[in-house]
Amino acid sequence: MRTLDVALADRSYPIHIGSGLLGEPGLYARHAAGRRVAVISNPVVASHYLGPVQQALARAGARPVSVLIEDGEQAKTWETLDRVVGAMLAEQLGRDSLIVALGGGVVGDLAGFAAAVYQRGIPFIQVPTTLLAQVDSSVGGKTAVNHARGKNMVGAFHQPLAVIADVACLDTLPDRELRAGIAEVIKHGFILDADFVEWLEANMERLLGRDRDALERAISRSCELKAQVVAADEREAGRRALxxxxxxxGHAIEAGVGYGEWLHGEAVAAGMVMAAELSVRAGTLRAEDAARVAALIGSAGLPVRGPRLAPERYLELMQVDKKAAGGEMRFILLEGLGHATLKGGLDARHVRDSIAACMQ
Amino acid sequence: MRTLDVALADRSYPIHIGSGLLGEPGLYARHAAGRRVAVISNPVVASHYLGPVQQALARAGARPVSVLIEDGEQAKTWETLDRVVGAMLAEQLGRDSLIVALGGGVVGDLAGFAAAVYQRGIPFIQVPTTLLAQVDSSVGGKTAVNHARGKNMVGAFHQPLAVIADVACLDTLPDRELRAGIAEVIKHGFILDADFVEWLEANMERLLGRDRDALERAISRSCELKAQVVAADEREAGRRALxxxxxxxGHAIEAGVGYGEWLHGEAVAAGMVMAAELSVRAGTLRAEDAARVAALIGSAGLPVRGPRLAPERYLELMQVDKKAAGGEMRFILLEGLGHATLKGGLDARHVRDSIAACMQ
Incomplete structure (x- = not known):
């Protein structure tokens, strides 16, 4: 087991990474002993892991109940959250209870937001069961639900007490979801660590083959990189935006084709190719580095082109993106591999052309 | 104008108290200049004050839009919040926009919660227009909406940038609401300041007659007392519970008769009489002090008895109250006037008897 620390003063927390961790009572005991616990999960994940997690919690001295939500992005709504809150109130869970989020990104985002707002906030533990959730949504405290007008438009920053990333869960993860998770791993290399990009170029086969050591190393490095950024900028005032x-x-792709058609990681993969293309046109990235971006994404079996929509439709969908500051659109561009920057005032023509150049 | 400071490290904020303040551009400028602002209000309040507030914001260099919600406690729901968020997204308000909550407690709680969760949190300014909101809900950062299973069950701690309490707004406040606000003023005396209780006993006539100086003094002292408690315990881990x-x-009364039948302040008034009665039975308060509690509440024209419900129904409604810790019920009792304490392990018979003794 490797343990990383996300350093956030009084909200610091550990990320435990290893095989078979979700059934370890010792990892829960400090936070859960003597408490009532709501394990929030979905039926698919619950069929594999709810039993072991509840047993571990019980052995850690907690009193767990479970609340299941629907599987998939369409469950990430007000209505689901309202049902979760209702179920917890029906169980008379008080302000001293604890939430355990057991599942992928949807469960993590929704259960984390439930923890942020239940009786004005209770603590939670993340037990991410997909690669995407292990490397991305479980680090940094972002929680949210979707609104009819946009993804993640209602949410909170709420840090977990601990993250338990069990690599053994990835054995049963569908290939498509494994690849979607690799998209975020790759992203951390592109924006923060050129050496890690090289390592990924050399080890993509092992990752796709679910080599456990390779996965553990990739998750660990990825979380480490993200944790450094989050520690420096918890509320996304600056650097965290990278x-x-x-x-x-990516959000425009997801919204344009309808949420759930493309996996988040797939949309981000094609979105990174577009952003690299835009970086070349804006003069911050060499064309051969943009080619390496596309090649690494392609080698992971991820889409290197976005869906065919009018470029104007892309622009329209991007306007409501919450990174739009005071009406001006800003983009995260690469300045060489391993370095990113947030830039406003771009030529709209460059944006349109980059989209058009990277569509199916 | 008096200005108090709520000391909360990097979330400290001023409370401005005086006549005619809501139309003062200078009080908004520092926070609102150059920003887009959503003024959230209801039709009744808006008919009096939306114009002046929007003008002041425009003169302060902001670009305001307004979002109106229904009047009354029944508007404090998920659904209303969803509409507010939708309206703000339709206006393409970004993460750098600002909310101004213009109205009573419902507007403040809902608009404050909207600010807490809109795109994971944006700042807000409170402009409370009722006495209750001026002395209570605008100090301390508590925001929430109701759930079908209980009041304020979903919310957040989110501190405003500033509170602008305009005493001139109270001129048009219905008598019943004025009295409901006085209930919270009195409460601050009972739990924190025996001298203030004496002052209230001597000045109740002036307050009910809307003497502006008396009101300003009462609001100011009340906010000061509450601010001290909040500063010492922002997240209600201990002292703030007092x-x-x-x-x-009070919550049991509100829930028992159906939200909206009794005003919050009225329910708290009768609830304080019950709590004082329980304090006598638990041996922490002298009977003559409990009589002073009831007398002061009565002199404000507030109810000194709860509605007639079975005591068991009261208990049932109180069980889901969010102050119930780990299943054990705890009560805030008086230890003499001006001092309160949080106590668990009370004799259930004393609780029942206190309720029965203070019912209509």
């Missing part, structure tokens, strides 16, 4: 590399285009 | 004196019974 983690959204590929996301402005 | 501010809920009368509220455990």
């Amino acid at each position: 983690l959204n590399f590929g996301h402005t285009f | 501010l809920n004196f009368g509220h455990t019974f």
Whole structure:
């Protein structure tokens, strides 16, 4: 087991990474002993892991109940949250209870937001069961639900007490979801660590083959990189925005084709290719580095082109993106591999052309 | 104009108290200049004050839009919040925009919660227009909406940038609401300041007659007392819970008769009489002090008895109250006038008897 620390003063927390961790009572005991606990999960994940997690909690001295939500992005709504809150109130869970989020990004975002707002906030532990959730949504405290007018438009920053990333969960993860998770791993290399990009170029086969050591190393490095950024800028006032590399285009892709059609990681993958293309046109990235971006994404079996929509439709969808500051659109561009920057005042023509150049 | 400071490290903020303040551009300028602003209000309040506030904001260099919600407690729901968020997204308000909450407690709680969760949190300014909101809900950063299973069950701690309490707004406040606000003023005396209780006993006539100086002094002292408690315990881990004196019974009254039948302040008034009665039975308060509690409440024209419900129904309604810790019920009792304490492990018979003794 490796343990990283996300350094956030009085909200610092550990990320434990290893095999078979979710059934370890010792990892829960400090936070859960003597408490009532709501384990929030979905039926698919619960069929594999709810039993072991509840047993571990019980052995850690907690009194767990479970609340299941629907599987998939469409469950990330007000209505689901309202049902979760209702179920917890029906169980008379008080302000001293604890939430355990057991599942992928949807469960993590929704359960984390439930923890942020239940009786004005209770603590929670993340037990991410997908690669995407292990490397991305479980680090940094972002929680949210979607609004009819946009993804993640209602949410909170709420840090977990601990993250338990069990690599053994990835054995049963569908290939498509594994690749979607790799998209975020790659992203951390592109924006923060050129050496890690090289390592990924050399080890993509092992990752796709689910080599456990390779996965543990990739998750660990990825979390470490993200944790450094989050520690420096918890509320996304500046540097943290760089983690959204590929996301402005990616959110437009997800919204444009309808949420759930493309996986988040797939949309971000094509979005990163667009953002690299835009970086070349804006003069901050060499064309051969943009080619390496596309090649690494392609080698992971991820889409290197976005869906065919009118470029104007992309722009329209990006306007409501929450990174739009005071009406001006800003983009995260690469300045060489391993370095990113947030830039406003770009030529709208460059944006349109980059989209058009990277569509199916 | 008097200005108090609520000392909360990097979230400290001023409370301005005086006549005609809501139309003063200078009080908004520092926070609103150059920003887009959503003024959230209801039709009744808006008919009096939306114009002046929007003008002041425009003169302060902001670009305001307004979002109106229904009047009354029944508007404090998910659905209303969802509409507010939708309206703000339709106006393409970004993460750098600002909310101004213009109205009573419902507007303040809902608009404050909207600010807490809109795109994971934006700042807000409180412009409370009722006495209750001026002395209570605008100090301390508590925001929330109601759930079908209980009041304020979903919310956040989110401190405003500033509170602008305009005493001139109270001129048009219905008598019943004025009295409901006085209930919270009195409460601050009972739990924190025996001298203030004496001052209130001597000045109740002036307050009910809307003497502006008396009101300003009462609001100011009340906010000061509450601000001291909040500064010492922002997240209600301990001392802050004392501010809920009368509220455990009060929430049960509100829920028992249906939200909206009794004003919050009325329910708290009767709840304080019950809590004082319980304090006598638990041996922490002298009977003559409990009589002073009831007398002061009565002199404000507030109810000194709760509605007639089975005591068991009261208990049932109180069980889901969010102050119930780990299943054990705790009560805020008086230890003499001006001193309160949080106590668990009370004799259930004493609780029942206190309720029965203070019912209509």
